[in-house]
Amino acid sequence: MEEDLPEIEQLKRLEDPEQAFDELPPKWIGVVDVIKKRRAVSAPGPNEVPYKIIREEKDSKGELAIVWLDLANAYGTLPHKLVELLLEIYHVPDGIRELIKEYFNHLQLRFTVGDYTTSWQRLKVERVTGCMISAILFSAVMNMTCEVSREEEQRAMDEVRSTVTTMKVIHG
Known part of the structure; x- marks a missing residue:
């Protein structure tokens, strides 16, 4: 079991959102629309999309943040309590936070090779590589x-500037 996180006073507590998070199940038309858009985006091929984004940001002199993850080790390094705190800070509704917690705590996997399918296996690392x-x-x-x-x-x-200013005043 994980120990509780210490109070971190530097964390920004965000204001409550102006609109409540829509927790209703998606409507079929919305699902179809998302699938169509995703297929359209992925159509050029897996390597073309990142290069297009990089080119557009370079041309517009914009900023682009890229995250390179060691997928074998990254997810197991995040303490669950820190993830829970993050979801709370970002006002993720309780029901969705609980769903995410259950997903990670009870994740199971099985696979098929030829005609053989394994039984369900609980994952020890609690994260699946490639899990969005x-x-x-x-x-x-x-x-x-x-x-x-x-x-x-x-x-x-700011502290250094204040000290330097004080020293200038004292020593002239």
């Missing part, structure tokens, strides 16, 4: 960590 929700949560936790680091760096720089 794991990649999203990993990126979100890293983003939250970077924000805290930036704020700490800014606080330290």
Whole structure:
């Protein structure tokens, strides 16, 4: 069992959202629309899409964040309590947070080779390589960590400036 996280005062507590999260099941027409759009995006081929995005950002002098993950090790390194805190900070509704928690805690897998299918196996690492929700949560936790680091760096720089200013006043 994981131990509780210490209170992290640097974490930004976001304001409550203006609109409630829509937890209703998707409508069929919406599902069909998403599938059509995804197929259209993937049509050029697996390698063309990233290069197109990179080219567009370069041409527009925009910024592009790329996350390279060691898929064999990345997901098991995130403490569950940290993921739970992240979902709370981002106002993910309780029902969806519980669904994500259950997904990770009770994940099972089986596979078929030829005519043989294995029985269901509980996963020990609790994350599946290629699992979209794991990649999203990993990126979100890293983003939250970077924000805290930036704020700490800014606080330290402000302290240094204040000390230098005080020294100038004292020593002329």
